[in-house]
Amino acid sequence: MDGQNSITDKQSDILAAALQAFAAQGYRRTSMDDIARHAGMSRPALYLHYRNKEDIFRSLVDQFFAQALRGMGAALATPGQSPEQALAAAFAAKDGTLMELVFTSPHGAELLEAGASLTADIMQRGEAAKIALLTRWLQTLDIPADIGPPEAVARTILTAAMGLKYPGQTLEGYRQGQRHLARLFARAIANHGVEPTA
Amino acid sequence: MDGQNSITDKQSDILAAALQAFAAQGYRRTSMDDIARHAGMSRPALYLHYRNKEDIFRSLVDQFFAQALRGMGAALATPGQSPEQALAAAFAAKDGTLMELVFTSPHGAELLEAGASLTADIMQRGEAAKIALLTRWLQTLDIPADIGPPEAVARTILTAAMGLKYPGQTLEGYRQGQRHLARLFARAIANHGVEPTA
DNA sequence: TTCTGACAAAGTGGGCGCAAAATGTCAGAA
């Protein structure tokens, strides 16, 4: 299936070519021929490595999630940083290079749509993995008990972070929002000695 | 324009009828005749009160925002509650009865789309008003300075709350998310005497 | 005034046909 798949060099070339083509023309308007040309090989050669266009697209999304998860894992595991720094780095890594693509490509919206309908299962597993990652990190932090179990907190934090996509402003605005949110959540999960029991 | 408009009884009837029709059939598939029938009057009579279907829709959205703003204002102004309770109530009121509609109607998604394209200006002003409302509330709370100016905090909080729409689960799940988020943000803006200056 | 039936104009949606593009799969070359 998808998930834990190692990828040959040729496949990697194809994915890079496909990404380029998708970014330039969107998913629907990109043909296998376009991808083949970008990859410097003939169209039938693609079929030696992938079943069809959807298969390529799914592998691409898979790669994005793998990248994002590696990035988040590294961000949260980096020693010697405050929780706020860790969270901010995790937010920054959370989407891999996807948001750059969405903000940059004139077809960002169409690509998101295609992803939603063609890779719903991958995205769902990916989000679940992110929640698991963040949950484990929260567990190492002895967060106060009254904000709920770490898993729920992780879920809420990641869900909230999705809202930042809405305003559709600039990429820089998006990143600023992530940093600010990291600061707020870092305070929320901080364990300040005194209990606020009025 | 829109904004501060008082509404006649007939207009109110029409809006109610339109809401019913839109919820049942979506925006595009609803004709002026449908609305007229729901409202118990002839189609031409509608044109005495509204310019066209878009005008009706915009008034409806206007009403939604007015309702939401009143609700949020009341939630935040209610005396004798903790910041968490105030925030939770404000979140609950934030969308008026819109989310019920979206979750209930089989055409919720289409209505949101229609709203995005037909009432972008109203929504933008509405969101700005919500931010202003929350900003004023934060100003009364002497929140810690290092989480940024109240206006930025308000903006981030409301943006984050939008993320809760994403998972598209149940209405109850959505509300649970709001309550959890209120708890987290309440902690974030709480001013606990000791400064965390390590 | 407040509304309605009737009317002309505009818009919508479906079916059909056709040319161009894209797909997936060969047999056979490199």
Next chain:
DNA sequence: TTCTGACATTTTGCGCCCACTTTGTCAGAA
């Protein structure tokens, strides 16, 4: 093996037409 040119088949986009619906606005009734 690893790939390509060529092929049959499917899909896509476009224009066109036609029936039907919807719209917005009358003149005139309630």
